[in-house]
Amino acid sequence: MLHIVKKDVPKTREKIVVRLSAVLAALAVASIIVLVAGANPIELYIGIVQGCFGSLYRFAATIEKMVPLLVLSLGVMVAFKMRFWNIGAEGQFLMGAVGTTLVVRLLPDLPLPLMLLLMIVVSFAFGAVWLMIPAFFKARFGTNETLFTLMLNYIALTLVTALQYDFWKDPAANGMPKIANLPENALLPSAGGFNLSILMAVIIVLAMYYFMNRSKIGFEIAVLGESENTARYIGINVTKTIIIAALVSGGLCGIVGMMQTTGVSGALSTEITGGLGFTAIIVAWLSGLKVPFVVVNSFAFAVLLQGASYIQTAFQIPGSVAEMIQAIILFFILGSEFVLQYRFVSDKTKSEVA
Amino acid sequence: MNNDYVVKMENITKVFGKVKALDHVEFSLKKGEVHAILGENGAGKSSLMNVLNGIYMPDEGQIEVKGQLVNISSPKIALDLGIGMLPQHYKLVDVFSAMENVAAGSRKTTPFLNKKKILDEMGKLIAQLGMDINPNKKVYEMSVAEKQSLEIFKVLYRGADILILDEPTAVLTPQEIKNLFEIVKKMVATGCSVIIITHKLEEVMEISDRITIMRKGTTIQTVNKAETTPQELAGMMVGDMMELNVPYVPVERGGKCLEVKDITAIDRNKVHILDHVSFDLYAGEILGVAGIAGSGQKELCEGIAGLYHLKSGEIIFEGENIVGKNPEKISQMGISLSFVPEDRLGMGLVSSMDIIDNVLLKDYRNKKGMGISREVSRDKAEALVERLNVSTPAIENHAVSLLSGGNIQKVLLGREIELEPKLLVTAYATRGLDVGSSQIIYELLNEQKVKMKPIMYVGEDLDVLMSLCDRIMVLCEGRVTGIVDPRKTTKEAIGLMMSGVMNEGEAGCSIS
Numbered sequence: 001m002l003h004i005v006k007k008d009v010p011k012t013r014e015k016i017v018v019r020l021s022a023v024l025a026a027l028a029v030a031s032i033i034v035l036v037a038g039a040n041p042i043e044l045y046i047g048i049v050q051g052c053f054g055s056l057y058r059f060a061a062t063i064e065k066m067v068p069l070l071v072l073s074l075g076v077m078v079a080f081k082m083r084f085w086n087i088g089a090e091g092q093f094l095m096g097a098v099g100t101t102l103v104v105r106l107l108p109d110l111p112l113p114l115m116l117l118l119m120i121v122v123s124f125a126f127g128a129v130w131l132m133i134p135a136f137f138k139a140r141f142g143t144n145e146t147l148f149t150l151m152l153n154y155i156a157l158t159l160v161t162a163l164q165y166d167f168w169k170d171p172a173a174n175g176m177p178k179i180a181n182l183p184e185n186a187l188l189p190s191a192g193g194f195n196l197s198i199l200m201a202v203i204i205v206l207a208m209y210y211f212m213n214r215s216k217i218g219f220e221i222a223v224l225g226e227s228e229n230t231a232r233y234i235g236i237n238v239t240k241t242i243i244i245a246a247l248v249s250g251g252l253c254g255i256v257g258m259m260q261t262t263g264v265s266g267a268l269s270t271e272i273t274g275g276l277g278f279t280a281i282i283v284a285w286l287s288g289l290k291v292p293f294v295v296v297n298s299f300a301f302a303v304l305l306q307g308a309s310y311i312q313t314a315f316q317i318p319g320s321v322a323e324m325i326q327a328i329i330l331f332f333i334l335g336s337e338f339v340l341q342y343r344f345v346s347d348k349t350k351s352e353v354a
Numbered sequence: 355m356n357n358d359y360v361v362k363m364e365n366i367t368k369v370f371g372k373v374k375a376l377d378h379v380e381f382s383l384k385k386g387e388v389h390a391i392l393g394e395n396g397a398g399k400s401s402l403m404n405v406l407n408g409i410y411m412p413d414e415g416q417i418e419v420k421g422q423l424v425n426i427s428s429p430k431i432a433l434d435l436g437i438g439m440l441p442q443h444y445k446l447v448d449v450f451s452a453m454e455n456v457a458a459g460s461r462k463t464t465p466f467l468n469k470k471k472i473l474d475e476m477g478k479l480i481a482q483l484g485m486d487i488n489p490n491k492k493v494y495e496m497s498v499a500e501k502q503s504l505e506i507f508k509v510l511y512r513g514a515d516i517l518i519l520d521e522p523t524a525v526l527t528p529q530e531i532k533n534l535f536e537i538v539k540k541m542v543a544t545g546c547s548v549i550i551i552t553h554k555l556e557e558v559m560e561i562s563d564r565i566t567i568m569r570k571g572t573t574i575q576t577v578n579k580a581e582t583t584p585q586e587l588a589g590m591m592v593g594d595m596m597e598l599n600v601p602y603v604p605v606e607r608g609g610k611c612l613e614v615k616d617i618t619a620i621d622r623n624k625v626h627i628l629d630h631v632s633f634d635l636y637a638g639e640i641l642g643v644a645g646i647a648g649s650g651q652k653e654l655c656e657g658i659a660g661l662y663h664l665k666s667g668e669i670i671f672e673g674e675n676i677v678g679k680n681p682e683k684i685s686q687m688g689i690s691l692s693f694v695p696e697d698r699l700g701m702g703l704v705s706s707m708d709i710i711d712n713v714l715l716k717d718y719r720n721k722k723g724m725g726i727s728r729e730v731s732r733d734k735a736e737a738l739v740e741r742l743n744v745s746t747p748a749i750e751n752h753a754v755s756l757l758s759g760g761n762i763q764k765v766l767l768g769r770e771i772e773l774e775p776k777l778l779v780t781a782y783a784t785r786g787l788d789v790g791s792s793q794i795i796y797e798l799l800n801e802q803k804v805k806m807k808p809i810m811y812v813g814e815d816l817d818v819l820m821s822l823c824d825r826i827m828v829l830c831e832g833r834v835t836g837i838v839d840p841r842k843t844t845k846e847a848i849g850l851m852m853s854g855v856m857n858e859g860e861a862g863c864s865i866s
Binding site: 233 | 661714
């Protein structure tokens with residue numbers, strides 16, 4: 001019989017080697033699927049790279065995919081650092097987008113700078129409130145935040161559906177269930193495919209780095225995540241810390257709703273999240289809940305996303321094949337984490353050790 | 355009772371790392387007897403039973419069960435031999451009924467539950483033992499005593515006739531203890547043999563036929579109950595006064611610093627874990643707190659630190675009553691109180707953080723503004739590592755959990771002392787430390803005493819307590835059974851107070 005035993009902390013070199021080989025192995029396995037789909041794997045992989053970096057326009061598209069994922073991952077990371085399992089980033093994202101649209105509907109004539117500022121504040125508040133609800137119940141009554149945040153995703157989605165099909169349905173869309181596009185004065189300025197959300201993301205990354213590593217509250221969140229007993233012992237106000245972390249986590253996810261509505265889709269819709277709220281969970285974990293790694297991994301995921309959409313059109317392969325390649329790479333990388341942390345020993349050697 | 359031995363353990367030795375948990379231990383159990391194993395914490399009682407139950411493999415020695423030489427390598431094999439151990443922490447499925455819990459994991463169970471058959475069998479056994487178990491009651495609706503009965507029943511239902519009870523009375527009320535002993539007597543009457551681990555002398559005298567006394571990993575003696583007295587047992591349990599190299603520093607004690615008046619606390623099982631505790635603490639003294647584990651020491655320390663809810667009473671420190679204040683409030687009041695908790699990595703330190711961040715834990719609030727600075731803490735950490743000779747590869751990016759127990763404690767205690775607190779409360783400061791590390795801790799405490807700090811030292815080794823402390827307060831089941839001067843009393847007297855057999859006055863000790 002084989003037993004699984006936890007290893008010592010792996011060295012940086014080992015980590016790099018294992019992860020690189022995981023990616024290579026994933027590409028090898030994915031090649032089989034590519035061949036079956038009738039394409040040349042090598043050309044296809046080169047195609048992915050070209051799709052992401054081949055031109056300024058394509059690179060802009062990659063960054064556009066990276067920005068929402070990055071900010072969502074940072075938001076999720078804050079909550080995870082406290083062992084608060086916020087898997088409701090999707091819902092907070094949607095609510096942020098709802099808040100953004102609400103600002104435009106209520107005050108359609110604001111000048112652009114004021115409009116953007118107000119939308120940032122409102123989307124942050126909407127996302128924050130959406131996470132504060134489960135945070136409050138967790139701090140007060142000890143409810144399970146995993147289920148709570150997950151369920152709130154569906155409530156948010158249903159709300160947006162109702163808005164899209166009924167309350168906010170665009171009368172000018174010939175009966176199509178669609179919310180009206182935002183006016184010019186509510187769109188993020190952009191140049192050459194790069195829009196202002198990139199700048200916002202840079203500011204958020206810097207702020208979050210400070211927040212997590214250099215601020216009192218960030219330190220308290222980390223302590224609370226490691227041990228509630230210790231937190232109480234050194235006199236941390238547990239309820240307050242949970243609420244603040246939820247505010248930041250939900251708020252960041254909410255801002256993504258604003259970025260996407262005003263910068264990419266131009267209108268609120270049920271499809272606006274594209275499942276990024278869940279992908280963010282994976283990115284935050286793979287990054288070990290550390291800001292610099294979140295940046296790197298968000299970029300890597302964006303490359304996969306952009307590459308996949310490019311090869312669909314360039315190689316005429318079905319979108320599902322591209323998604324399968326993505327999934328295979330992800331699986332191998334997640335699997336390599338296991339290899340890094342555990343090793344197998346047989347019964348025989350184990351009894352010798354004992 | 356006849357003289358058939360159902361269990362014979364000879365020469366059992368078990369070593370953990372450098373520590374000899376069991377050192378050539380002898381133990382035997384006769385058929386149909388109740389055999390108590392008596393000893394202080396860490397005497398090896400539980401280790402010995404874990405060997406018998408197949409959880410530990412002994413490094414040396416042999417075990418005979420019912421006349422056959424056996425090799426017990428797992429609890430399953432133990433159960434095949436008829437040995438069942440009642441776990442200290444109950445392993446029941448909360449949402450299952452008593453019957454379902456009994457059926458789960460039982461080898462008599464068929465793929466489909468034959469409820470009627472199990473209920474019949476259970477009913478018979480329940481009637482035979484006179485137990486109060488309702489097979490349809492869900493576990494989450496049960497009291498602690500009911501859960502314990504169910505655990506005992508589970509073991510018996512699976513065919514055990516040698517039952518090991520590890521501290522079964524610790525969580526029970528006196529009435530429940532009485533019921534438990536009734537069940538034990540009935541079990542013995544039906545041919546079972548029972549081993550009961552305890553450190554309560556009264557219970558030993560009430561229930562057992564024979565008593566084995568253990569101390570520091572060895573068996574001292576096995577005696578018949580009829581031929582012994584509680585005094586003799588207490589003496590054997592604590593042993594003779596040992597010459598220790600724990601220095602006592604005489605200091606003229608100063609004014610009263612802490613006044614604890616009549617504090618009472620209730621634990622989760624609705625037991626009075628602190629029962630009208632009152633004492634004073636003076637500057638420049640070390641007040642030792644002695645007692646069997648779970649007599650309320652932890653709750654007393656945490657109560658003072660504002661971490662445990664006290665139902666009534668007052669704690670006056672620097673002229674203010676701090677009962678009902680949490681640690682945040684206490685520190686906001688400008689009261690600097692250092693508490694070195696028993697659970698070092700779970701409460702005192704953050705195990706995954708490095709030394710700098712652990713020093714920062716108590717420091718970060720002192721900096722103004724939103725940010726933290728690791729620079730001050732780095733200097734302090736460096737000083738701490740150097741002064742206390744902490745052996746660590748690095749103070750940064752090296753989790754404290756990777757350090758040895760002694761070094762972890764040095765970091766914790768060092769950090770607390772560095773804060774120059776006006777009151778120092780330590781719980782089991784030297785638990786698990788080797789002689790050298792313990793020595794450093796004692797010296798640190800004495801140093802603080804010379805600086806006229808009031809110190810409360812909760813300990814478990816009576817020899818250490820008696821040589822280190824100025825006064826010793828003895829706790830038993832949440833009550834103060836005596837506050838004595840260790841230089842004017844005997845170890846045996848303290849042992850009796852710990853067991854609640856005697857109070858201070860009766861032991862003839864002077865009150866300091």
